[in-house]
Amino acid sequence: MKKFLSTMGVVALGATSLHAQYAPGLSAIERTKPWSISASLRGFYDDNVTTSPNSVARDSFGIEVSPSVSLNLALDQTFIGASYVYSMRYYEDSRFDTEHVHQFNAKLDHAFSERYKLELNESFVIAQEPEVLDPTGVRTGAIRTEGDNIRNTASADFHAQLSPLLGTRLGYANNFYDYEQTGFNSRSALLDRMEHLATVNLRWQALRQTIGVLGYNFEAVDYTSSDPVRYPGGIAEIFFGIPSAIAADSRNRYTHYFYVGADHNFNARLNASARVGGQYTEYYNMVGNQNTIGPYADLNLTYTYMPGSFLQAGLRHSPNPTDLGAVSATQFVLNQESTSVYASLTHRITPRVTGNLLAQYQHSTANAFDIFSGETENIGSDNFFIIGLNVSYRINPYWMAETGYNFDRLDSDFPNRSYTRNRVYVGLRATY
Numbered sequence: 291m292k293k294f295l296s297t298m299g300v301v302a303l304g305a306t307s308l309h310a311q312y313a314p315g316l317s318a319i320e321r322t323k324p325w326s327i328s329a330s331l332r333g334f335y336d337d338n339v340t341t342s343p344n345s346v347a348r349d350s351f352g353i354e355v356s357p358s359v360s361l362n363l364a365l366d367q368t369f370i371g372a373s374y375v376y377s378m379r380y381y382e383d384s385r386f387d388t389e390h391v392h393q394f395n396a397k398l399d400h401a402f403s404e405r406y407k408l409e410l411n412e413s414f415v416i417a418q419e420p421e422v423l424d425p426t427g428v429r430t431g432a433i434r435t436e437g438d439n440i441r442n443t444a445s446a447d448f449h450a451q452l453s454p455l456l457g458t459r460l461g462y463a464n465n466f467y468d469y470e471q472t473g474f475n476s477r478s479a480l481l482d483r484m485e486h487l488a489t490v491n492l493r494w495q496a497l498r499q500t501i502g503v504l505g506y507n508f509e510a511v512d513y514t515s516s517d518p519v520r521y522p523g524g525i526a527e528i529f530f531g532i533p534s535a536i537a538a539d540s541r542n543r544y545t546h547y548f549y550v551g552a553d554h555n556f557n558a559r560l561n562a563s564a565r566v567g568g569q570y571t572e573y574y575n576m577v578g579n580q581n582t583i584g585p586y587a588d589l590n591l592t593y594t595y596m597p598g599s600f601l602q603a604g605l606r607h608s609p610n611p612t613d614l615g616a617v618s619a620t621q622f623v624l625n626q627e628s629t630s631v632y633a634s635l636t637h638r639i640t641p642r643v644t645g646n647l648l649a650q651y652q653h654s655t656a657n658a659f660d661i662f663s664g665e666t667e668n669i670g671s672d673n674f675f676i677i678g679l680n681v682s683y684r685i686n687p688y689w690m691a692e693t694g695y696n697f698d699r700l701d702s703d704f705p706n707r708s709y710t711r712n713r714v715y716v717g718l719r720a721t722y
Contacts, residue, residue: 324364329357332717339386341434341698341709350383354717371397387436392416405451413443423467428606428628429652431613432674432700433707435477437470447489454495461489472517479517479538480613486510499555505565507547511611513538521616534619534661537575541624545571545609547586562591571609573624573666576659580666584609584627598638606630614656617704621658621669628654642685648678656704670703690719 332354338347360373377391398410416438417423423441424430445463452458465485469477491505520535549567556562565588573580590604607629614623632650639645652674659666680694698711 325359325361326721327357327359328719328721329355330717330719331355332715334713334715336711336713338709338711339381339383339434340436341432341700341711343706343709347709347711348383348385350381350386352379352381354379354715367401369397369399371395389418390416390438391418391422393422407449409445409447409449411443411445413441415441417441428608428610428630429674430481430611432672432698433613435469435471437477439470439477440466440468442466456495457493457501459489459491459493461487461491463487463489468514472515474518474520474535475522475615476515476517477613478515479519480615481611482513482515482538483611484512484514486512493553496552501553503549503551503553503565505547505549505551505567507545507549509543509545509547511541511543511545513541519615519622521619521622534616536616536622536659536661540575540622540659541573541611542575543571543573543609543625545569547608549586549588551588559594560592562589564589569609571625573659576624577664580624580659582657582666596638598644599636601633601635603633604631609657610654612654612656614704617656617658617669620660620662622661623656623658623669624666626654626656626672627668628652639681642683644682644684646678646680646682648676650674650676672703672707673701675699675701688720688722690721692717692719 333351334354335349335351337349338344339350340348342348354377356375356377358373358375361371363370373393373395375391375393377389377393379389379391381388392415394412394414396410396412399407401407413425415422418435418437418439420429420432420434423435423439425443443463443465445461447459447461450458450460463486465483465487467481467483467485469481471477473479486509488508489505490507491503494502494504496502515538518535518537519540547567547569549565551563551565553563554561565586567586569584569586571582571584585607587605587607589606590602592600592602594600607627609625610628612623612626614626616622630650630652633648635645635647637645637647652672654672654674655668656670656672657666658669675698677697678694679696680692682690682692684690693716694714696711696713698709700707700709702708
């Protein structure tokens, strides 16, 4: 899923995967030496910079400048990669501040032997756009957020082949979010959190090209803001001066995922992966019985149909945090249950021209706690659509021209939330 999102080209900020073996997007220059530097210049038009409802949308032309540097060091049993990407967006409309985005990525792969391997990854960003702050495929929110908002992701995965037929994977991932906007119902109150995800998989070589998987994940989500989630102007506040509110950490949860699955290589060009099962969620800071049970699914397919041309597609269903808060004086959204379907096509049109097409649809249902009844119920949904198109022309090994278009649309059952956004851009990139 992460690989899919890093190739989608919604913005020019995403750094490609670091290892040349894993990243077909690396240029010939990047594959011939352990370091590379690049810079891009884009002109763009955005018809809804603030992702606001269409009636109050604001548009602007602008310029984006983005230098980057990367390191790719391959040793006998170890790969080390690192990259830094800076982006500055200047808007022609003076109502918008100039944006500064920073992205740092690091990777370490070490093979102790043919049977044991360790992978470490680190990603740190300061950004405003949701696709940069939420690179996991299921979006926490579709709303752009002003300010220096921080997301840090660190992960470790250990792979062991216990016998010729049986292997295991042990993993841990940590996500940290810190939004600049503070106050009740702020982005900080709704989205500041620490996420922990532990994974244990058993892998069985069922057939020559098929690996069966039995897995368990444990996820803990801890909200860290001291600002409350509040419904202003409720009856209790109007008549008694008592606001209807809950603490941010009331939405803390534990989620257990149980699943079975398989990884199958149909041939050298086509492979697929599937995980299906269930999830059990406990909101341990809430009063009453707020435990929920639901399905879990993660499916993906990759098809390389010709050199430099491939299709990636998949589906994911799981609970996720949300930027929805208090929707009435008695109802507070705890999370969303989301199904995301995506497809990404990269096609080498000619030896110099490459096209990328992305399509994604996410349906998210909000689960809200009612403080009067003490029950949790589904109260409405979001439908989020993304389409992205990018065409690049390689002028020579050092220069590349590109143009693209991105379309975002959010249809929501909740007031003052739906919007449509169109973005077009054209630019040049130089790499050495």
